[in-house]
Amino acid sequence: MNIATHEVFNQPEPLVDVNLFEANRPLQDGLKFNAPALDPAGLRALGAVLGTGEMQTHARLANVHTPQLRSHDRFGRRIDEVEFHPSYHALMRAATEAGLHGTPFSDAEQASGHAHVRRAAAFMLFTELEPSVLCPISMTYAVTPALKDNPSIYRDWSAQLTSRAYDPRLVLWRDKAGVTMGMGMTEKQGGSDVRANTTQAVPAGEDGWGRRYTVTGHKWFFSAPMCDAFLILAQTASGLSCLFLPRILPDGMRNALQIQRLKDKLGNKANASSEVEFAGATAWLVGEEGRGVPQILAMGTLTRLDCALGTSGLMRQALSLALDHTRQRMAFGKPLIEQPLMRNVLADLALESEAATALALRLARSFDRSISDEHERVIQRLLTPIAKFWICKRGSAFAQEAMECLGGNGYVEEGGEGIMARIYREMPVNSIWEGAGNIMALDLLRALRKADAAAALSQELAPARGMHPALDQLAASLPTRVEMMATEIEARRLAQDVALAVQAALLAQTAPAAVFSAFCESRLAGQWGYSFGCLPSGTDFAAILRRAQPR
The missing domain is CATH 1.20.140.10 (Butyryl-CoA Dehydrogenase, subunit A, domain 3)
Known part of the structure; x- marks a missing residue:
């Protein structure tokens, strides 16, 4: 029996397979004004990729199949890992290949004179596709130059931070083609008032990365906990200080960073945001002690x-x-x-x-x-x-x-x-x-x-x-x-x-x-x-x- 009652019409076709760069006249004119020497060929190619149905499907799936916390393995050992849908990794790979993370701070990009404007245009184009995966990308961008205040760590990590390779494995940084970084600032009692932080960092000697600390405390908003390392704020003898805290320590052991739970947010679904505890984690000073803010x-x-x-x-x-x-x-x-x-x-x-x-x-x-x-x-x-x-x-x-x-x-x-x-x-x-x-x-x-x-x-x-x-x-x-x-x-x-x-x-x-x-x-x-x-x-x-x- 035919149960169809009507014909579907007057339903618009989806906006798909459109070059996002070529379609955006204000962006093109803004680039001509702010970076007249910039060759837009790379942005045009990126706009073509980001506008495809394939990439739109990845964006949808990454938001439908949200990150899952795996705090322990089946034997009861803590692993503190976040599991993502393959589409999330496809989007992250596209973002890193486009150089949206630490790449603008590479010597070649800096020499162009318009590294940040080019990256800004690409970042806006990518946001049209899917914004929430750009959280770890943005933090890696922001953290990269800050690491120069610890020259030893920057020397070891800079090549991977500015690389256009994406490597999601939780392994030692030197064994990876590319890395990402996050930040941990806010706590339950303080929010934007980071001076109210209670997390403590106690001196634990010195090594090739400088002054080492043992960190005990928490972070209430700790976005992108699957990153390879983080810059955090903690109280030291001289006041609030900025510390570098890797997931995997130089000896190959996992750091004592425990993911308590993932946040259930209004939006930003494809990105994992978490609450964490530092149970005697190891971190290194970046910049001057007491100058964390x-x-x-x-x-x-x-x-x-x-x-x-x-x-x-x-x-x-x-x-x-x-x-x-x-x-x-x-x-x-x-x-x-x-x-x-x-x-x-x-x-x-x-x-x-x-x-x-x-x-x-x-x-x-x-x-x-x-x-x-x-x-x-x-x-x-x-x-x-x-x-x-x-x-x-x-x-x-x-x-x-x-x-x-x-x-x-x-x-x-x-x-x-x-x-x-x-x-x-x-x-x-x-x-x-x-x-x-x-x-x-x-x-x-x-x-x-x-x-x-x-x-x-x-x-x-x-x-x-x-x-x-x-x-x-x-x-x-x-x-x-x-x-x-x-x-x-x-x-x-x-x-x-x-x-x-x-x-x-x-x-x-x-x-x-x-x-x-x-x-x-x-x-x-x-x-x-x-x-x-x-x-x-x-x-x-x-x-x-x-x-x-x-x-």
Whole structure:
């Protein structure tokens, strides 16, 4: 008996087998502005791979079949291993082959002059595919330069840290082609207040890696516990110190790091985050004893860059899905994308996505140039908390609006459109991880006290002077507000306004007039509401949507 009752139609085809780099005009223009000498061939090849159905399947499977903790073997011995689905390893292999971890710090990459911008673009492209596996990748990126403060360890580990090989085996570092590293900072009682840490490190002699310690304590959030080594914070006689703690000790024995359980998180499902105990673990000092907080903050600067890059990539992915769905889906006699209110929403999302990309790439450029350029050094210190605060803060609202463009199809967890639900669950992590909004606002105030931030900001905004009256008005007010160093209770508003001003100035130099004008009219001139889709009627919707299309 035939029980079919209807024919399926008006269901959009999934966005698959699209070159993510070629489809992203804002990213291409941002690269031309920030790294004009960069050859995009490698990014184009990466974009082709990341957009394939095969890689999308790996992303789905890695999130469905989540990591599993194996604390003991069948004989009762502690092994403290995390087991992953093969798709997780396929994604990690692709990320390391793309050089997204420690590779930018290799001599060859450093010589190019745009190692961090190239890596930033690749990181955003990869985030469009699957962001949660990038947690250990990001930490390896951040930790690599910090290890130079222990030259012996850096000498032994640097080749594997910058290698493009992926080797997930839990064996001695010298027997591996490539390694990954994590970080352990927060504890139950302290969270972001790491000075409240109670983990203790007691001197245990010296060897070829320097001063050795025995560590006893815990970490409440210990992400990517399957990494080969970690930089942790622990209390020593001189105060909070940064220590290098490997999973496998130089003699081949497993270190006394016990994984208590894996966190059951809202999103970030493919990545293992854990709680651990140090039961007399062995670790080595990195940097000066008692100077652990500055050491960790230096690494936090790089991971905060990745938070901005990651959210920008997720925004682009959500926008692409919304645009492609509404282009195909018919409603009330014509494609959704031709409905006036939908055009307004999509164009507004496109503005937000392009502004995030522009700011994140500009921040990445400062990491390439800050060693020899004082302006870039100040801009890096100023824009890191601003980009982390503002871009990540906008992410969740952006994802919710993009999901609404797909209606109920966007809310389900299956098929191509199920990616939108995964994006929505992923968005909050970049805002919370490595310092939530208040921490970033306070960090901005610290940056304002340490350098001539007002002059640097004025120089950054100067190229857009006279191009829009609302931007001119905001730019004129900021130096005074910066010099006055707004009180703590006003810090979030200052971070928001500096972010919007810098984004507008960047769009004036990288985006078409339609994008720049609409951004200024909405975000700066008050021609906007309290939700996406409130752009004024004079907006050039056609030009904005044409630029943003993923196909």
